[in-house]
Amino acid sequence: MAASLAAGAARAQSTDAAMPGMDMPRPAPQAAPKGMGMDQMEGALGPYLMTREASGTSWQPDASPHEAIHVREGDWLVMFHGQIIGVWDSQSGPRGGDKGFVSGMLMAMAQRPLGDGELQLRAMLSPDPQMGPAGYPLLLATGETANGKTPLVDRQHPHDLFMELSASYAWKLGRAASAFVYAGLPGEPAFGPPAFMHRLSVMDSPEAPISHHWLDSTHISFGVVTGGLVVGDWKLEASAYNGREPDQHRYDIETGALDSTAVRLSWNPTRNWALQASWADEISPEQLEPGVDQHKVSASAIYTVPVGDHGWWSTTAAWGRRSSQGVDLDAWVLESAVKPASAWTIFSRAERVDNDELIPALLDRGPAFTVGKVSLGAIHDWPVGEHLLFGLGGLYALDFVPGALKAAYGSTEPHGAMAFVRLKLR
Structure with a gap:
């Protein structure tokens, strides 16, 4: 899925006004009476600015701008x-293809x-x-x-119709502390940075990252309960x-045992930074590999700063x-976006991934290859x-592939391009 609100943390305002300059002290969060600007409102999960809240229970920098219609x-x-x-969408070579779709x-x-x-409901x-199962x-x-039988390779799977149906409740433990519980069917567990379609650094791109299943594929888990402490x-x-x-059935609500575990530590040292480290133990995550468990770790840093007036x-x-x-298998991602004025946004991403699913074997995963991708758009x-x-x-x-994969991807360097139109509420 392409760009969206940093889920559930909308700084609902009717203009594109950016946050104040980064050298200003952070305003103390407070209860939000009628008429208070959304950039002064307290978050749903703790005594901090609402602008800190991103997808699921993840954090982003306090300086992040948001838009939403609020009532x-x-x-x-x-x-x-x-x-x-x-x-x-147009992807080159024998493994590519052309397609129009809506996301x-x-x-x-x-x-x-x-x-x-x-209390918060989402x-x-x-x-x-509507893209179809492939x-x-x-x-x-x-x-x-x-199809439930063969893996998707060189394709991005569609997300389900229901991406989040969740509720959370936070108890205040003092001026600077809180405890919270979050539950979703589906929802996002405490692993990784904010999901890619909610990260300000690349949310305007319609292209999913190839590192998705290393960092944030759990954001639509069908069954999540999270408990946390904010100090x-x-x-x-x-x-x-x-x-x-x-x-592969994208219109239903699935259920299953809450058999996997994730733990995340987040720290926002200044209003411009959001840091996290997380760990997950996933039980049989792949439909085509029942009984095969995965262990995941991640770390990320997000830096956001206002530019000009808007x-x-x-x-x-x-x-x-x-x-x-x-x-x-490791994945590395560096992505950045700049909005120099209210009309334009320029975005870029560079990735390096170790992937053993590009040449699937009959009874097992294939060999691991280190591949890369860089993209630039506006x-x-x-x-x-x-x-x-x-x-x-x-x-x-x-796209960058090793010599052993060049024949599979064609005689020229593999590449892709996308043209898109967007209608966006603000």
Whole structure:
């Protein structure tokens, strides 16, 4: 799925106004009476600015800008965000292909004080199932299946219709501390950085990262319960969740035992930085490999700073490792985006991945290859209504494969391009 709100943490405002300059002290979070700006509101999970909250229970820098339409109804604050993206995708060589598809998301969030804490409800839907079970062509991407029998290779799988249906409740433990519980069917466990379609550094790109299954593929786990403790700018949390990835049926709600575990430590040392380290033990995550478990670790750093009156610059560096049956596979990601003015956003990403699914064997995974991808793109937005933007964008990606794979990917360097249009609520 392409760009979206950093899920559930919308700084609902009707303009593109950026946060104040980074040399200013952080304002103290406080309860939000009517009329208070969203960049002064307290988060749903703790006594910090709402702008810190990203997908699931993950954190991003406090300086992150957000947009959403928000409505006050008594004690409830209701927020809406969404975008629909039409993409034409062209991937080179015998493993590539051309396809037009629609992606995006629609999200609603409702939040209110309740007792001694804060209640939040979220729902997020995706049009991805309309792509068909095989998703879209994307060189070097692997993971999941279109038919329950063979793995998807050089394609990005679609997300399910229901991307998040969750609830959370946080208890205040003092001026700078809280405890919270989060549950989702589906939802996102405490692993990795914010999911890629919610990271400001690349959320405007319609192209999924090839490192998705190392860092953030758990963001639509069908069954999650997370408990956490926030003390100042630190957060420690643990999740029990259903480790099995969604199957090829994209319109249903799946269930399963909460058999997997994740633990994450997050730290926001300043309003411009968000750091995390996490670990997960997943029980039989792959539908085509029942009984094969995976162990994952990840670490990431996100830096975000305002640019001018209406812009920003955000960069994410992340590393992830998947370990299974004695084999360790690493993924490295560096992505950055800059919005120099309200109309333009320029985004880029570089990845290096160890992948043993590119040449699947009959009874086992194939050999591991180190591959890479770099992409560069841009989008221009025009306001077409008080709360609606129309965008036109494109990107180009260059893929890097070792000599042993060159014949499989064609005589020229493999590459891909996407052109896209977008309607976005603001």
